[in-house]
Structures are given as C-alpha cells and as structure tokens.
Amino acid sequence: MLPDNFHFDPLSIEFSADPYAIYKQLRDSGESYYFEPQDMWLLSRYEDVSSIATNPAMVRSLEGLASVEELKERKVMANWHDMPYHERVVQFSLLDSDGPTHRRLRKLVFGAFQGRAISALEGMVQAYVDGLFDQLDGKAEIDFIADFAVHIPGHVIGQFLGVPAEDCPQLRLWSEQVVQFFDVDRSDEKKQTAETAAREFYHYLLVLKEERLTAPRDDLISKMIADEAQGYYLNQDEFISTCMLILMAGHGSTIDVLGSGMHLLLKHPETIARLRMEPDLLPTAIQEMFRFEPPLPFFHRHATQDVTVAGKTFEKGTTFGLLYGAANRDEATFEDADQFIIGRTPNRHLAFGQGAHLCLGNHLARMNMKIIFETLLKRFGAIELATKTISYKPGLSVRGPSNLPIQWR
Numbered sequence: 001m002l003p004d005n006f007h008f009d010p011l012s013i014e015f016s017a018d019p020y021a022i023y024k025q026l027r028d029s030g031e032s033y034y035f036e037p038q039d040m041w042l043l044s045r046y047e048d049v050s051s052i053a054t055n056p057a058m059v060r061s062l063e064g065l066a067s068v069e070e071l072k073e074r075k076v077m078a079n080w081h082d083m084p085y086h087e088r089v090v091q092f093s094l095l096d097s098d099g100p101t102h103r104r105l106r107k108l109v110f111g112a113f114q115g116r117a118i119s120a121l122e123g124m125v126q127a128y129v130d131g132l133f134d135q136l137d138g139k140a141e142i143d144f145i146a147d148f149a150v151h152i153p154g155h156v157i158g159q160f161l162g163v164p165a166e167d168c169p170q171l172r173l174w175s176e177q178v179v180q181f182f183d184v185d186r187s188d189e190k191k192q193t194a195e196t197a198a199r200e201f202y203h204y205l206l207v208l209k210e211e212r213l214t215a216p217r218d219d220l221i222s223k224m225i226a227d228e229a230q231g232y233y234l235n236q237d238e239f240i241s242t243c244m245l246i247l248m249a250g251h252g253s254t255i256d257v258l259g260s261g262m263h264l265l266l267k268h269p270e271t272i273a274r275l276r277m278e279p280d281l282l283p284t285a286i287q288e289m290f291r292f293e294p295p296l297p298f299f300h301r302h303a304t305q306d307v308t309v310a311g312k313t314f315e316k317g318t319t320f321g322l323l324y325g326a327a328n329r330d331e332a333t334f335e336d337a338d339q340f341i342i343g344r345t346p347n348r349h350l351a352f353g354q355g356a357h358l359c360l361g362n363h364l365a366r367m368n369m370k371i372i373f374e375t376l377l378k379r380f381g382a383i384e385l386a387t388k389t390i391s392y393k394p395g396l397s398v399r400g401p402s403n404l405p406i407q408w409r
C-alpha cells in the first residue's frame with residue numbers, strides 16, 4: 001500500500017533526477033495509482049503493464065468511447081482545438097488509431113522497417129556518422145547532445161523516407177515545433193508555433209510526394225506511392241500523417257537514448273573497457289541501455305471493456321498510464337534490475353512497447369546506436385564526462401539528459 005500522503009510531481013527536479021525511486025514505490029505497493037492531473041491509473045509492474053499493452057480491448061484512441069461533444073470538450077480543455085492542420089495530421093496518426101484502421105496503416109509501412117530493409121541503410125548511416133565525427137575530431141570537449149546526437153535522427157530518418165539531405169535540418173525544426181506541443185505547456189504561443197509547423201510540414205510533404213510520383217526513388221515515400229498505385233487505399237491526410245509520425249516518433253527518442261546510453265557508459269567506465277575487449281557485446285549493451293533508461297517511458301491506453309489488473313477491476317472508459325520505465329526495473333522480471341549489465345540476456349524490456357503498437361522503428365534505432373557506439377569506441381581512446389552533474393529533462397513522457405559535456409582524445 002502507498003502511504004496516504006503519497007504524491008509525486010513529474011516536473012520536479014527530484015523526479016527528473018531519479019524517477020526510479022518513485023517507480024519502485026509504485027511497484028512495491030502492488031497496486032495501480034490514480035494520477036489525478038491526467039485522470040488515469042498508472043501501472044508500474046511488468047506483468048500489469050504488459051497485460052494492458054497486449055490486450056486488444058485496450059486502445060489508444062478515444063473514438064467510440066466518448067460522444068462527439070465530449071471529445072470536443074476534452075480537446076478545448078487541453079487547448080488541443082482550433083488548429084486545423086495539427087488536428088488533421090498530428091492528432092490523427094497510425095499511432096493514435098486502433099483496430100482495422102491501425103492495421104491497414106501499419107501494414108503499409110511495416111516491411112520497410114524490417115531487418116533486411118534497415119540493414120540496407122547501414123552504409124548511409126556509417127558515412128554520416130563518420131562525417132560528423134570528422135568535424136568534431138580535434139575538439140577536446142564537446143556536448144555529446146548538442147554537437148552530435150541532435151544531428152542523427154533528422155538526417156537518417158529523412159533519408160529513409162526520401163527527404164533530400166539539405167532539407168533534413170528544416171524537418172528537424174518542424175518536428176520539434178510540433179512535438180513541443182505534446183508537453184505540459186499548452187500556451188497559445190506554443191500552439192501557434194505547432195500549427196504553423198504542421199501546416200508548412202504538410203505542404204512540404206505534398207510537394208515531395210508529387211515529385212516522387214513522377215520520379216520515384218529507392219525510398220519509403222516512393223514505395224508508399226507504388227503501393228497506392230496497386231490499389232492500396234490511403235487518403236492524402238493519412239499519407240502525410242504517416243510520414244510525419246515516422247519523422248517525429250524517432251526524433252527526440254533517438255537523441256535522448258543516445259545521450260542516456262553514453263552517460264551510462266561514462267558512469268560505468270569498466271563497461272567501456274569491456275566493450276573495447278569484447279565488441280560483440282555491443283548489441284546486448286544497447287538493449288540494456290534501452291531497458292535501463294527508456295527514452296519514451298510512458299504511454300496511455302483506454303479500456304473499451306471492463307478489465308481486471310493489479311488486483312482491481314476497472315470499468316470500460318478507464319484510462320491507464322503504462323510506465324514502461326518502471327516495468328523495465330521490475331525485479332520480478334529482471335534479476336538485479338537496478339544494475340546496468342551490458343551482457344544481460346534475455347532482456348525482454350518494454351522500451352519499444354509491446355502488442356499492436358510495438359515500435360516500428362526499433363531495428364532502425366538499434367542499428368543507429370550500434371554504428372555510433374562502434375565508431376566512437378574505435379576512434380576515441382579516452383572518453384570522460386567533463387562535468388559531475390548531468391541534469392535530465394523533466395516530465396513523465398520523455399527521459400534523456402539535457403546536455404552531456406564530454407572530453408575525448
């Protein structure tokens with residue numbers, strides 16, 4: 001049982017410094033916890049999170065669960081209304097759809113995210129990473145986030161989709177401007193920025209689609225167009241929202257896990273020494289980075305029918321918060337769960353979710369990380385933290401260091 005006065009503030013410095021202490025209290029209570037600010041029940045034990053994530057009756061979209069008026073009212077309350085482009089192509093996406101619509105949209109891009117298709121991108125990623133390290137080589141100290149990590153996802157995902165390299169920085173900016181409005185600050189100013197970015201992004205992708213229609217290339221946009229030509233139904237907004245989701249879902253998460261992963265290695269120098277001796281351990285080390293510090297530690301589900309979880313029965317319409325970050329430290333599933341063990345296997349962490357919405361980008365994310373850490377360890381002999389205190393971003397939904405000054409030779 002949690003004490004009566006139990007309370008936590010995801011935006012506090014204490015929480016961002018160590019969310020895992022709170023997660024442990026939640027898990028140890030054996031119960032779900034009603035989180036009033038978001039009117040949802042938080043689940044923290046692996047078994048409970050997994051049972052909801054894999055239950056087809058637990059969905060992401062509220063459609064069908066509330067009346068049209070109620071849905072409108074909720075949107076107004078969250079200042080999530082009166083933004084036509086954002087509502088059409090950001091608030092609706094394959095991530096926020098369920099059932100047949102979700103399956104139809106997911107199926108269209110699924111193949112492009114699988115192992116062999118992703119391996120074909122290795123050369124492009126390696127060349128880009130080499131180029132970035134070339135530019136930074138010679139500098140004694142860098143901020144691993146601002147000088148390096150932020151440049152990776154925009155370029156890699158942009159190239160994968162079919163965006164010309166010179167436009168990738170602009171896409172990165174639009175993604176950030178759209179995504180910032182998911183956060184707690186829903187001020188009108190941020191709303192305007194998000195809407196403008198969504199509109200510009202929308203029109204950019206329309207033009208790109210037209211170009212690929214007449215001159216297809218070996219990229220995901222051309223593949224989606226070819227599938228459309230073969231009778232695969234996808235309307236214009238679905239096309240755009242799928243492209244935007246792919247760019248946005250992989251952007252902040254890649255930057256954050258690169259930062260956390262690097263920070264973990266630097267806090268445990270013996271792991272760096274071991275990886276230099278046993279480079280074959282890198283894939284399990286990367287999985288352990290995802291388990292230990294998942295960059296997207298929290299997602300929601302709505303119940304479309306009554307459900308029993310964590311010893312309690314909840315009514316249809318209940319919203320659950322799935323704390324993937326808490327489940328990943330559950331001792332009942334992971335031995336020495338609070339230890340960072342680079343050879344851990346098996347490692348069935350939930351950093352990429354589970355069930356119908358399992359992350360499509362998980363092969364791409366791990367491939368990026370492997371190339372980056374492999375190259376880093378080969379090129380740089382001594383890597384150290386340049387400061388003792390690293391602060392992590394506040395909030396429940398994202399996790400990653402705000403900056404990471406390092407020294408290297």
Ligand code: HEM
Nearest residue numbers: 094095246249250253254299351352353357359360361365
């Ligand atoms: C870098 C680390 C990443 C992490 C930790 C991560 C995590 C996740 C998680 C947890 C979900 C499921 C959400 C839920 O349960 O409701 C998800 C969905 C998704 N992710 Fe990722 N992601 C990452 C990178 C990427 C990348 C690089 C891409 C694409 C380039 C991507 C594309 C997607 C898409 C399209 C979905 C929606 C899948 C669906 O609804 O069927 N992700 N991601």
